[in-house]
Amino acid sequence: MTSSDDPPIQRKLIEILRVIDEHEGAVGARIISDALKERGYPLGERGVRYHLRILDERGLTKGHGYAGRTITEHGRREIEEALVHDRIGFIHARLEEMIYQTDFDLEKERGLVIANITAIKKEDLDDALGILRYLSEHGMSCRIKIIEEGASDHAVAVPEGHVGIATICSATCDGILLKHGIPVNINYGGMLRFDKNQASHYTDLIAYAGTTIDPMKIFISWKTTSVLDVVETGDGLLLANVRAVPDLARDEASKILDRVVGAGITDYVNIGDPHSPVLGAPVAAGMTGISVSAGLNVIAAIQEVGIAVAVEPVATVMDYSEFEVV
Template sequence: MTDPNVERKLVEIMRIINESDKPVGARLIADELHNRGYAIGERAVRYHLRILDERGFTKKHGYIGRTITERGKKELNDALISDRFGFVITKIEELMYRANYNLETGKGNVIVNITNIDKNDYDNATDIIRYAMEHGATISPRVGIIEEDTDLDIYVPDGKVALATVCSITFDGLLLNNGVPVVPIYGGLMQMEDYSPTGFLDLISYSGTSIDPIKIFLRRKATSILEAIDTGNGKMLANVRQIPASAAQRATEIMEMAKKEDITGHITVGDPGEDVLYAPIERGKIGIPVMVGINSVAAVEEAGINVDTHPVSAVMEYSKMKKL
């Protein structure tokens, strides 16, 4: 049986083909998948199309592309109904499982956000990202630079350079892999005063939404990252996870170990069953808010540079990521 992540991509590819009134090729499918938040390249699309052909869900028309079959339409109507709800948390859980970075060996994958930057804007954009990272706006100063001809299964549009920034959900992967049960619960907009977080102004639950909460705040242009860095007062993005109260000490030890590997950004560890910076927490649990890795990218947009960002997008070998 194919894993859920592959199945979800298969369904999305069928949706794209079904929405067209003519055969669709792998390149166009890859472009549309990118628009829908899937970091997947043309080569990977061809792999998925072969699976659909073998199942009888799509039909190949030479070099001009595929159409969906009647069997494929029925499958599309029936398959993964639950995928329309709670998609983000499902994707996050899969990436948490795949994030296997080992704090002792310094090897393994971390979760990354992917941001596509126009080549003409790249130097200015990376200057701003470096500035934000140097001032602690993100969880790690390391990035991965992905060119158009990369061997990685990450789609990079023509004329763009993709920048991978460490996603704060990496913390959740570290906790999970070290025996601490963890659930990401909110993405939110954090008020900064005198260079310190004072509380969440707005929160969106990860559960039951089909769009990443952090991306919603990016679209709203709700941040003032550069202002927060320069004056101490502004709005940054952060998210909250909760763990059993009994695991608080172990979680703190893991996060202290992570600092030595340039993975930081956790704001505080809450008290059992108590709100943390105005974020509600369940009884018997504690909340841990963390600054998100995408704050540096939000700063780029604040400076008037257009970028295309996909939070919680993929996993990448952390040892291959370097400081700008």
């Protein structure tokens, strides 16, 4: 006898839950059966009723006589948890899509760059700008664009009573390398320890290909950065990410990234030795690791003084000319 925990049955159970959840009111076996056939699950009404009994027993659906079933809150949570597997790799794929869309020209310093968008309360804007000016005065790149509430020309809607702060995402570096013919794989987001104004090692890493949430968003939620300490004392934790380029492209990538820093796209770049870890982050054979500081460090600094931030990394692409130095 087939167990109700078998993967094929589990997939059908989840799909039935999705069908019920997509309908208003109770749904009967015939409608569910028709919907499943359209999705590639040829399950007759009798088979649907068998699966519905399992869902009822688990408390995921509720029967309403001849009218059919509705989904319970427990059932909705089951769908959300099942979708985790589907979302694995989505962050990485979206990042690569954004990287491909960039067309920043280093010579002319114009073109599309990837932008992060952060929402803060309107009443916090002056204090936030004060922090950004402080960072800028101490040598950190602070190119931003202020987005008013309700603006509809960007991917992230700024809620009422808030303003958006767009910052340049460091993944723009990868788009620039790609534009110069250098294959690049962005691998990790992490927390990078600085000692005496020098990058020392990564204390934490999250692989972009293995997460359902952007690593930068996770690390900012931890509230463990110390960007202001790095600026003031040279010691602390910054947000950064790791990518890899072929060993043969190492020298050319180094020259390009020097110019990227000059354009204010990022602040700190560390290039590892061929096929060796970069600041403790693993690198595949035949590749050179490159660590780049994240564009969200300036937002992390705002958070460090107690200002609440709602961050959307890799939110959209914007024209470089829209950003101004604070």
